[in-house]
Amino acid sequence: MTRFEVLILGNSSATPMYGRHPTSQVLNFNEQFFLIDCGEGTQMQLLRYGIKGSRISHIFISHLHGDHYLGLVGLLSSQHLVGRQSELHLYGPSALKEILDLQFKHSDTRLRYPLIFHPTNAYRQEVIFENTQLQVTSFPLQHRIACTGFRFDEKPRSASLKKEEVERLNIPVPYRRLLKRGIDYVADDGTVYSAKDLTYAPPQPRSYAYCSDTVMNADYLGAIRGVDLLYHEATFLHDRIERAKETFHTTSLEAAQVAQAVNAKKLLLGHFSARYKDLQPLLDESRTIFPHTELSEEGKWFLV
Amino acid sequence: MTRFEVLILGNSSATPMYGRHPTSQVLNFNEQFFLIDCGEGTQMQLLRYGIKGSRISHIFISHLHGDHYLGLVGLLSSQHLVGRQSELHLYGPSALKEILDLQFKHSDTRLRYPLIFHPTNAYRQEVIFENTQLQVTSFPLQHRIACTGFRFDEKPRSASLKKEEVERLNIPVPYRRLLKRGIDYVADDGTVYSAKDLTYAPPQPRSYAYCSDTVMNADYLGAIRGVDLLYHEATFLHDRIERAKETFHTTSLEAAQVAQAVNAKKLLLGHFSARYKDLQPLLDESRTIFPHTELSEEGKWFLV
Numbered sequence: 001m002t003r004f005e006v007l008i009l010g011n012s013s014a015t016p017m018y019g020r021h022p023t024s025q026v027l028n029f030n031e032q033f034f035l036i037d038c039g040e041g042t043q044m045q046l047l048r049y050g051i052k053g054s055r056i057s058h059i060f061i062s063h064l065h066g067d068h069y070l071g072l073v074g075l076l077s078s079q080h081l082v083g084r085q086s087e088l089h090l091y092g093p094s095a096l097k098e099i100l101d102l103q104f105k106h107s108d109t110r111l112r113y114p115l116i117f118h119p120t121n122a123y124r125q126e127v128i129f130e131n132t133q134l135q136v137t138s139f140p141l142q143h144r145i146a147c148t149g150f151r152f153d154e155k156p157r158s159a160s161l162k163k164e165e166v167e168r169l170n171i172p173v174p175y176r177r178l179l180k181r182g183i184d185y186v187a188d189d190g191t192v193y194s195a196k197d198l199t200y201a202p203p204q205p206r207s208y209a210y211c212s213d214t215v216m217n218a219d220y221l222g223a224i225r226g227v228d229l230l231y232h233e234a235t236f237l238h239d240r241i242e243r244a245k246e247t248f249h250t251t252s253l254e255a256a257q258v259a260q261a262v263n264a265k266k267l268l269l270g271h272f273s274a275r276y277k278d279l280q281p282l283l284d285e286s287r288t289i290f291p292h293t294e295l296s297e298e299g300k301w302f303l304v
Numbered sequence: 305m306t307r308f309e310v311l312i313l314g315n316s317s318a319t320p321m322y323g324r325h326p327t328s329q330v331l332n333f334n335e336q337f338f339l340i341d342c343g344e345g346t347q348m349q350l351l352r353y354g355i356k357g358s359r360i361s362h363i364f365i366s367h368l369h370g371d372h373y374l375g376l377v378g379l380l381s382s383q384h385l386v387g388r389q390s391e392l393h394l395y396g397p398s399a400l401k402e403i404l405d406l407q408f409k410h411s412d413t414r415l416r417y418p419l420i421f422h423p424t425n426a427y428r429q430e431v432i433f434e435n436t437q438l439q440v441t442s443f444p445l446q447h448r449i450a451c452t453g454f455r456f457d458e459k460p461r462s463a464s465l466k467k468e469e470v471e472r473l474n475i476p477v478p479y480r481r482l483l484k485r486g487i488d489y490v491a492d493d494g495t496v497y498s499a500k501d502l503t504y505a506p507p508q509p510r511s512y513a514y515c516s517d518t519v520m521n522a523d524y525l526g527a528i529r530g531v532d533l534l535y536h537e538a539t540f541l542h543d544r545i546e547r548a549k550e551t552f553h554t555t556s557l558e559a560a561q562v563a564q565a566v567n568a569k570k571l572l573l574g575h576f577s578a579r580y581k582d583l584q585p586l587l588d589e590s591r592t593i594f595p596h597t598e599l600s601e602e603g604k605w606f607l608v
């Protein structure tokens with residue numbers, strides 16, 4: 001099965017405490033590496049967990065609060081210094097480009113590799129990246145400033161042939177490709193060979209959704225419906241629901257409600273407030289509603 | 305004796321490796337805390353070594369290469385979030401203000417405490433801070449972009465009275481203050497009581513100089529002459545002198561030559577290239593010329 005998993009580099013909200021780090025994650029999809037948010041210290045966390053920066057081809061930044069992007073200039077500069085030559089694609093709010101340009105101007109840095117910037121739109125859902133295997137969609141969240149989530153969808157794969165059967169029936173080679181796409185083969189004598197009988201169904205396409213910072217609302221549920229793994233911020237316990245609303249954040253109970261509402265298979269909580277040294281209560285609270293919850297522990301890989 | 309010591313938070317050059325961090329130091333002078341440079345991760349390093357950000361009253365940034373200031377926005381933002389109210393004075397290149405303003409604008413952050421910015425001048429030496437006990441001077445270094453070093457000078461203190469002697473001789477109180485300032489007391493009968501005999505000499509004022517990133521040249525030697533503790537970058541071993549010159553850096557041998565030339569009491573090496581996992585050769589090289597050399601180990605306090 002194609003590798004599809006996410007490594008947590010940081011699970012803290014804006015004031016990092018107890019050795020926790022600001023938000024960042026690495027998604028490995030079939031040995032393509034995608035960085036999702038890039039809080040301060042991300043380049044050191046990548047080193048700690050043995051991920052070479054040079055393997056990252058795409059970076060997605062949800063919004064311009066510092067705890068989600070302040071590690072970016074350091075990472076981009078280090079990639080420059082270690083001689084990166086391959087393209088790096090960066091997705092984020094348009095002002096991010098302005099911030100990077102200003103910092104590179106004053107450090108007199110001209111990157112030696114192509115950094116290709118793709119502005120995101122925080123006001124409508126759109127496909128921002130696509131290749132033969134994967135599609136990435138950004139969608140609006142509701143935070144204090146413009147903010148997007150990201151959804152990573154594996155593309156449907158074709159069925160695989162039951163080779164021995166196909167050989168035995170002597171089905172002509174050009175029709176085998178059609179069988180894999182679900183099209184029955186009709187022989188010259190009129191016999192119908194069902195694609196269903198001659199193929200193994202492909203694995204269900206998997207999906208991962210990342211909801212960085214947001215108040216809970218119904219608007220983004222459509223964008224994350226049916227995901228296998230849902231990362232959702234859970235800054236506070238529900239006894240601080242008022243504080244969560246004030247600061248445009250979510251409680252762990254609400255994160256569980258979201259996971260339930262969109263019929264996610266599994267929920268990953270993160271973006272923990274400095275208020276909580278012990279995170280178990282956040283996990284327990286979420287599990288009262290949505291048992292398949294995990295804490296996004298730093299350094300841990302989670303399968304999608 | 306008044307406390308005067310420096311804690312190393314980061315000793316790495318621009319690409320942090322082997323668990324080392326970008327440049328930052330905390331100077332504790334009589335329980336006033338000064339932060340010198342603020343590379344990425346500084347706020348986490350402060351937490352690790354038990355220094356509360358709220359205790360820092362002044363921050364000095366040498367130049368706008370990312371490894372010397374990328375931790376600043378995170379630190380300033382966290383201070384805001386934890387409710388700091390006291391003034392924070394920031395010294396650095398004028399463009400730093402522009403960078404901070406842009407980042408705070410896009411994160412919609414209005415700091416709740418007064419951040420007072422003092423632009424430094426990279427082209428001439430000047431006193432940038434002064435109180436009754438300490439004076440800080442910035443001075444030009446020669447790097448790829450505008451860069452300053454900082455020198456921290458304890459102010460001379462007055463002598464202390466030999467109390468018993470002064471009492472025994474019944475020297476009038478108003479004259480005792482003069483004695484401390486070195487002025488002899490002449491009694492009504494013409495007898496001269498020497499200030500020297502009636503006081504203990506004050507301790508020698510101490511000084512710390514910080515030379516962040518620079519090629520070695522004669523221009524800055526005057527500014528750091530006679531310091532007790534000299535921090536000097538030593539990015540490379542001397543076999544890479546050509547690379548050091550190209551990148552406007554110094555070798556450990558050159559750092560030792562500087563320490564010797566200015567008659568420093570002790571030398572602290574830092575800003576180590578990612579090329580060196582083992583730092584001992586840098587120390588050994590410096591000690592061939594200047595025996596009182598130490599490596600700036602992260603987490604270690606050094607007395608000035």
